[in-house]
Amino acid sequence: MIANPIDSWAPSYLTFSSNMKHDKLVFYMQNIRSLKESDRDDVLEIAKNTWDGHDYLPYFFDGWLKDKNSHTAAIEHNGRVISLANLRVIENGRTGWMEGLRVHPDYRGKGLASIITKHVVDIAKEIKVERIRYTTATDNQSSLHLGEMVGMERKFDLAFYWHENPHEIVWRTPENTLREVTPTQLLPSLSESGILPHNVIIYDWKALDATPEGLVKIGLTSKFWIQTEANTIKSFSLGFPRDDKSGQMWCFTIYASDEAGFLEQFSHHLNQASEAKCDVIFGIFSTNFVNTFYALDWVRHHEDDTMTLTLLERIL
């Protein structure tokens, strides 16, 4: 049984949720439940109203319901789900991955995300994972605040870039020294290369440690490419297509020790996106290369923008 969170943190929430009636919040806290199949329409409605509809929830909802390692949480109001989140246990039970925290736009700013975040942390403690983690856009102040509220710390930031119609980008590097590799071929040299901050691989909005198991898991859906010099990995990337509101999205992450490696990997992923006929690209890379990125003519021409994402963690 999860301990009733009201006992441990009622005093603090009373101060931050003054615009929703206390009794109502207590009711929500005591009636959090798991998601179920019949919540689909409510969840889709929330997703439709989040990030202009570019929310990944519609593509993950079914998987969460079937997954015995997913611990979903939902708050209902007048028979409709108005807030949800998921805690997915990964890395052989070591990590509780927090994802999909949403509040319906009509109910934001009333303390619901605080309630559900606390609840998810309580689940994580109850099932005894070693740590909880999640990623969020660094400019998502309320999301960062919620993580910090439950004792999480910012571990590192990475830049991300999202662009529709990648086939319109004609820029490419002349070089092609990349080689596709299997997860096994990345061991142990990827970790030893020192190009992964904290030895963590970020892919899409997810993260796994670069262990043999982690690489195999990511390799189930992603392809890997490396560039080597004297048997040392100079740059590494992964890429995979996934569904998005705009069509197919090519997601990729690049880790590189220098600008040339970064640019060659970036160019390669533009090609991959075209070959996979993707309508959108979503690329993640070190903030060290943001200036390199802005120096590209086509980026200036399109006035494109990069943002950053942050990995947060709490050791339990």
Ligand SMILES: CC(C)(COP(=O)(O)OP(=O)(O)OC[C@H]1O[C@@H](n2cnc3c(N)ncnc32)[C@H](O)[C@@H]1OP(=O)(O)O)[C@@H](O)C(=O)NCCC(=O)NCCS
């Ligand atoms: C992020 C989101 C879940 C927050 O839901 P919410 O119900 O409005 O959040 P709450 O009312 O529980 O409170 C959020 C906390 O962030 C704080 N906050 C809000 N904006 C803030 C800002 N700009 N800077 C710092 N803190 C901020 C609030 O004050 C509150 O903290 P407090 O209780 O200590 O005062 C909701 O806006 C949402 O669904 N957004 C879209 C999806 C998303 O961004 N998900 C999270 C990351 S993937």
